[in-house]
Amino acid sequence: MASRCYFSVLLHAFVFATVATLGFSQLTPNYYDYSCPNALSTIKSVVEAEVQKENRIGASLLRLHFHDCFVNGCDGSILLDPSPTIDSEKNARPNIQSVRGFEVVDEIKQAVDQACGKSVVSCADILAIVARDSVVALGGPTWEVQLGRRDSTTASREAANANIPAPFFSLSELITNFKNHGLDEKDLVVLSGGHTIGYARCINFKAHIYNDSNIDPNFAQYLKYICPINGGDQNLAPLDSTAANFDVSYYSNLVNKNGLLHSDQELFNGDSTDSLVQQYSYDNQAFFQDFANSIIKMGNIQPLTGDQGEVRVNCRKVNY
Template identity: 70%
Template sequence: MFFQTLVFAALATTTFSTLTPNYYDYTCPNALSTIRSVVKDAVQKENRIGASLLRLHFHDCFVNGCDGSLLLDSTPSMDSEKNANPNINSARGFEVVDAIKQAVDEACGKPVVSCADILAVAARDSVVELGGPSWNVRLGRKDSKTASRADADANIPGPSFSLSQLIKNFDNHGLNEKDLVALSGAHTIGFSRCLLFRDRIYNDNNINANFAQQLQNICPREGGDSNLAPLDSVTSAKFDVAYFADLTKKKGVLHSDQELLNGGYTSALVKKYRYNTRAFYYDFTKSIIKMGNIKPLTGSQGEIRSNCRKANY
């Protein structure tokens, strides 16, 4: 309780655009509890879905801001971000978002809560369900009416990125090196496809030899692109600091993960978080709130979609 109070007190002193935690207090007071209930049921049925919902929020915010654009299906005039290389055959949880949208619209009596806000709240609730920290989600985002596969390909950091590429990518989104390491800690839950870590386990030198062999048993040189390996080799269903411990043992699954231990400040943070869960939780909550404030559509911008998969018009 002390830790949670400390986080909230620290965040209360910072202004984040026009977003506010109490945005739905009067228009739909049951909105957040409804979202939490659907997420809780989904994670209990399959704990991997928690990581998937958290990832949707990341991949949404890194493409033209946190506007729900990732959720839009393709149309004759628009190629969905779901088809971008970082998302195709890997982004998942869309059915859960649909279920949340239906439940929250019923609770509100009409479409009041945006799909972009649903992603932000579902990310928080997923982390909590998997044993991680809570935070006050800033709300009031509107939904975009369009999406861009090309922008998704260009803006979402890739698994083969070097540390300098990661730092530059995050800086382009207004996020610093501490944000990079803290937010990368989300890889303490979830899995990666063989396609994304094959080059690392056969070609990288900064990888534990026994660990590389274990992953090679999952991911052959050819074929098996969709075979999965946990990003956290110890507790992949628990939001903890085991991911950082893995990095210090050269057991990062992705090349981009292990790169965090390739710089002065980022290496120091990895080593700090490995032994200090409280520090990681504190920095993660600050960074994900900061990320959630990337270019939100507010006021008369955007819309509140009736269906998260398509614009209202």
């Protein structure tokens, strides 16, 4: 009898511990409600002010979240500066001279820590929140950001080079890349819609405008003035015709063979993703709803939670 009671106590303790662990490790939109109730409003106010000063920063902040999640999960590793122990992802091919907005993240981190009275909000969560707030500030949809990520204490330039989708990828390479991160073809098409805001460097679309046939000749000719065959690699062109507005122009551009990047136009090139691109080109509501769902899904890629990682005091370096 005593042994059965002892077993029952152990079983209940085990079940409680398991439930508690699972509950603690899951992301939730209410994570900071008690520890820092002003966290989200503070972040939103800084993002809105920065986007108002320069709308291009919104695309940069969104891209930071994407490039962070596609390496070793959404863990803030992209924010770490080079050090003797950190092989910074900032120096990876997809990021160097391309990804920006780090100073704005520093400003947000300082503001939110001041609002909280201490370092409570992780840098990884800041990236997820500013991605949402940037999209909203540029006219896009909103969603409940899942929170509770902790920050990585490591980074990997090699992993960034290997895992962030390249602008020269074919459709099959894009599908495989997204699948490797637990994302499907629909997620690929939807999240690529993030290219409805922002700009790309000439070096990333030069081969597309000079070598590819699936591009409108007039559009290619226009881009050749911006991006000469020799030189001009850092010159910028908008990713779609309304680069300061989060809308469906990206998809209507693809339908008209006006995709800036080779990888963009691959989404509408006579293959399995054509129908979804076609739908989004005229269905703003469907795109907004699906984008919100897919970016939440992306934000759940291998987050550090519970006692994993840390909450960095400075997003650029690990705590010591």
